[in-house]
Amino acid sequence: MPAEALQVEGLVAGWGDTVVLEDVGFAVPAGSRLAVLGRNGVGKTTLFSTIMGLARRRAGTIRLGDRELGRAKTSERARDGLGLVPQTRDIFRSLTVEENLRAGLKDRPVSALDEAYALFPRLAERRQNLGGQLSGGEQQMLSTARAILGEPTCLLLDEPLEGLAPVICDQLMDALHGLARSGKMTILLVEQQIDRALDFAEAVIVLERGRIVWSGAPAELRARPDVVERHLGVAGAH
Numbered sequence: 379m380p381a382e383a384l385q386v387e388g389l390v391a392g393w394g395d396t397v398v399l400e401d402v403g404f405a406v407p408a409g410s411r412l413a414v415l416g417r418n419g420v421g422k423t424t425l426f427s428t429i430m431g432l433a434r435r436r437a438g439t440i441r442l443g444d445r446e447l448g449r450a451k452t453s454e455r456a457r458d459g460l461g462l463v464p465q466t467r468d469i470f471r472s473l474t475v476e477e478n479l480r481a482g483l484k485d486r487p488v489s490a491l492d493e494a495y496a497l498f499p500r501l502a503e504r505r506q507n508l509g510g511q512l513s514g515g516e517q518q519m520l521s522t523a524r525a526i527l528g529e530p531t532c533l534l535l536d537e538p539l540e541g542l543a544p545v546i547c548d549q550l551m552d553a554l555h556g557l558a559r560s561g562k563m564t565i566l567l568v569e570q571q572i573d574r575a576l577d578f579a580e581a582v583i584v585l586e587r588g589r590i591v592w593s594g595a596p597a598e599l600r601a602r603p604d605v606v607e608r609h610l611g612v613a614g615a616h
């Protein structure tokens with residue numbers, strides 16, 4: 379396996395005729411965790427969408443392991459090991475929790491569902507409930523669990539904590555830390571809760587208007603309140 383799970387170089391991308399990302403480049407070592415930070419509208423979701431083949435790449439390369447993704451379809455990227463948990467939590471509201479999870483199994487045996495239930499015991503309690511009956515936190519757990527069942531080598535999590543109560547954020551982050559400890563998955567996290575993102579990540583990139591304006595280690599960002607204030611719009615990360 380190459381040392382880098384994901385390598386992005388000179389990426390210019392957007393939607394239709396609109397360019398959102400300009401010359402974005404970064405590399406994520408296999409098994410590591412990267413936080414992607416930035417204010418609303420700077421292009422974080424567009425970055426994940428471009429990696430998944432959902433947005434329009436105009437220039438640059440995206441390499442997953444040793445494969446350059448080029449024009450690969452989203453389904454091929456998923457087969458090659460990319461997984462996305464979108465901000466919109468794409469669960470099937472009229473299917474049960476168990477049915478939702480089965481949809482994420484790909485070719486794996488049904489017994490693999492136990493992995494999801496071990497990671498999120500709350501989902502086991504709710505397995506016969508419909509997706510639409512779940513709380514926001516449970517829906518986020520379901521969306522995350524379904525992506526994980528596909529055994530992605532590289533998981534993209536887009537603002538998983540948005541709108542969740544602090545205690546649910548704790549539970550979700552505990553599960554993500556557990557996943558990360560297994561070392562099998564490379565995880566990219568977009569998150570507005572900066573402290574939680576910095577606790578989780580080993581490296582950080584900060585986006586502003588579609589460009590990377592800062593990159594480094596979480597401790598380095600914590601030592602730069604000026605960067606935090608300027609690009610993330612808050613007084614400081616503690």
Ligand SMILES: Nc1ncnc2c1ncn2[C@@H]1O[C@H](COP(=O)(O)OP(=O)(O)OP(=O)(O)O)[C@@H](O)[C@H]1O
Binds near residue numbers: 422423
């Ligand atoms: N699916 C889409 N179709 C068309 N334009 C989009 C789409 N998603 C995002 N955009 C546009 O791309 C630009 C960057 O938005 P994006 O969602 O990537 O930023 P973000 O940093 O993820 O912000 P947020 O934190 O608000 O999600 C915005 O102008 C937005 O309207």
